[in-house]
Amino acid sequence: MSKVFVCGEGAVSPAGWGMDALRKAIAQGTALPAKDVSRPGNPTLRIRSVPPAPARPAFAAHSRLRRTSPIAHYAVSAALEALGADASALGPNSSSLGIIFCVMSGCINYSRRFYDETLNNPATASPVVFPETVFNSPASHLASLLGTTAINYTLVGDPGTVLQGLALAADWLVSEKVEGCVVIGAEERDWLTAEAVSLFSSQAEASDGAGALYLRRKPRGNPAIELHGVTQSHLFCKNQSRAEAALRARGELCLNGGEQLLCDSLQGVSRLDRDEVAAWRDWTGPRLSVKKVLGEGLMAAAAWQCLAAVDALRHGNLSAATVSVVGCNQQAIAGQFIRSDSKLDSELLGEKPS
């Protein structure tokens, strides 16, 4: 059995551009302010959106990124931060770096714009906009910027897909398909997404941004952070309720020994949170609920949860951190990261919780 390590992290969030801003906002623990977003016929939608970048990112000058919508910029920025010096060390046509890009709403800005143009007059709908509506366009731009020709998947699903993406990346690494793999979860703001979120709860506020984790088989950093495990994906469907799925994901993890952190997907809306609250009701350790601070960022939010877990291990004294994602309409799933210098390694696969 081979180990896989998190060797870099990157974030773009309503807290700002970069891990420092994310770390600070999570430490403060207060909900970031939302702003109004205009919507035809109804001005009351609220979004916690990414603030403008402090300076125009250098990557924005790349020919593939000049006309892209925010999701591509968020994804590229987070990925470059996670990759660090390895981003520029890749040679042209490198086949060593895989990309897994995870989205739920995806390129919604340009999709809405292009469909609106189609409804108005398809003869004048913009051929420049249409290709940017495709789910995998941000992953393609990132590959072009980095010069990687290796395997590159865009995964679509509910927010638990980020953890599926981490498991897939680990599999690619263990099977030596690639030497490194960056896993990104991203979303972009739009009134359509904000409205969709609000239709399921008037208290929920949409947000946008991206989170990226760079995985390799060789540890890096002190302490090194290991991706210790990802549970099965437990579906919500007629055969299994959301509450049952959340319990099964919880039950699959073994949580003995040492002080551990839980990064959950609660957003402070009791109706939406209740299944996850019930599944983790016996948790007595420290807990972070990043969506309460950053908003319902869908796939980006699940990536922020993972980043919060890894960052806490890197900069704190905890031994392990668990990420629980009880998603919107697909799955409950959980993942676990550990400090490689902790003594938890062998204990984690012990007794299951009652």
Place this chain on the structure above:
Amino acid sequence: MLFPVSHQTDSHRVVVTGAGIVTALGRGWRANAAGFRSGRLAMRPVTLFDVSRQRVKTAAEVDLPPVLPPTKLRHNAVKRMDRAAKMLLLATHEAWNQAGWEPTENLPVVLGTTSGGMSLGEDYYRQAIQTPLSNRRQPSRILHYQPQRQGLDLAEAFGFLGSITIIANACASGANAIGHACDLIRRGRAQQVLTAGYDALSHLVFSGFDSLQALSPGQCRPFDAHRDGLALGEGAAALTLETLESARSRDAEILGEISGYGAATDSHHLTQPHPEGDAAFASMTAATTNARVNADEIDYINAHGTGTQLNDSAEAAAINRWASSHAGNLPVSSTKSSIGHLLGGAGAVEAVVCLMALREQWLPPTSTLETPEPVCAFPIVRKPTDAKLNYVLSNSFGFGGANATLILRRWS
């Protein structure tokens, strides 16, 4: 656990025990085999949305049955399904029944699509911009346009549980889905995997390709010197994949073997391939390496062959380079001439066409070909032809530079 897995191998052989297909040629293996074998063309005027202001007005529409086959899906769930979900269900029903699978607690599903339930998303938007505002049915549309809902419909319809992975790698999605499903079995992650590719025609996507002037105003003619664009189609194909041991233990009929999968990324341009087809070459090479075969062992290529100038010349260059001296003896065709480009469904549907060709020993033609593109060093199949086939290769390339290649082997 999805990760880690204690027993990883790379040695399981992956066989196909069920295949389902829905295209504009018909529903099911038999209707499609008859259509492909004869090179029938399924393009017709679009009726699903208004194309009066589009440059092109034809596509390969599927005729859906008035009633779906009985499954465990509730009546209300069936009523909410859009065209894409229905086509996916029909194809899966055929594959599932052919395989004789029973519901299990852990059956992974790998789907490929570009649009999911796009028509529901379009319905959502059209209602959202109406005044006075009404949210009636909008939450349901939000939930059901997403591809994970179509995956969950399959779980409910056939009574299984398991992870759903949805790969949206543009027009390579279907081939990537099969390749990924194959990887899961080969590496001992699962004994059985359900995989499918699907996409329905939608106004947004039709208009998108029309805006790019990528649609042929006449007839789609892949690898023709005078080709002028692609034709869009819709459909789905599903495969039940399992280990050879699993199939044998059930005494299941084996339709063929997935023996190789390769993928590569073309970073040349968002919508244009590298002129020399570098990533296509890499993908085909990776697939043959994975299958442990040489190019000269491949008996037929079902090309991506969209009928656009750029794709076909790049793919032809890649095939020439990859096949080398074998190119002159390697028959190639594109079945998109018959059913159009099925986008996320293309790779899966074309894999089933390859299975048909292997099982029944014929080559599907590109029956619209008039003047072969001079760059092609390989013969293009123009008429229905019987052939002796052991290994066939299927290419799928997509926007964003997603390239995927599958190699299938005859089971005898």
